[in-house]
Amino acid sequence: GDNRTSVRTSNELIAYKNVNDQPTPREMMILVDQKNEAVLLPIYGIMVAFHISTVKTVSSQQDTNRNCYVRIIFNVPGTPFTPHDANSIKNQGAIYLKEASFRSKDPRHISEVVQQIKTLRRNVMARESERAERAT
């Protein structure tokens, strides 16, 4: 019944099942994997996957030296409007990655990434809330 639905939604938060499913870009750069609904971030020479549903907001900024910055904020418990409550109860004691900021050499790539993340997030959220509605 109801119980099973909530368990399923929290288990759905899987970007990849296997290490080899994860794409490897030619360059170390932020990548949006539409198919697997994941954002890949270059952290210390490794691409680290985050499921789109963990992302809360994304924003970019450019300074006077034409450096471009992108900031990704993740969902953490205790902030309003986070759809994570089922998880935060389950993961008591866990530490959350809250934010990651990157500097980029390529403003065009960054604006593309920001758009892709926003669109993907919106689509996945819409689909999930529709599914949740149908389940009730």
Next chain:
Amino acid sequence: MADGHLFNNITLGGRGGTNPGQLRVHSGGILWKKQGGGKAVEVDKSDMVGLTWMKVPRSNQLGVRIKDGLFYKFTGFRDQDVASLTSYLQSTCGITPEEKQLSVSGKNWGEVDLNGNMLTFLVGSKQAFEVSLADVAQTQLQGKNDVMLEFHVDDTTGANEKDSLMEISFHVPNSNTQFVGDENRP
């Protein structure tokens, strides 16, 4: 020095992305040279305190921890290299590499593990990422529950990567018992 194994196309990973080069594993230790000269990393086997293997997408990563807390990461080993290198390292250095797994599930919650000067973020006992605290310029406590790490930034950082990490922050809920009080913060 005819002994040992030679691997081409091994990248040294770190703060500034990755550098391709050549790695030689010999009876005295490990030597990595950057392609085209320049940077080299030499680790004497007596300085090695730990070795790890981690499977990464389409490759394998060898982690070498040395006495002073530094941790080098070499990527680019094929699956068949892992077995032969493991037995070679066992017999020459007397260290059995530990196996680590990379988390690809995409979760942003887990545990923080501090070892030497490495901070590891683990998701379900698998490693999501690892950062060196030696590269942290500043830490800040934001509010009661958030810890921010700011990384050193200069013109040379990220020479080999398009996007380079500047800041990360962790949210430590009140329910967490691992880090209690300010002085223990990562």
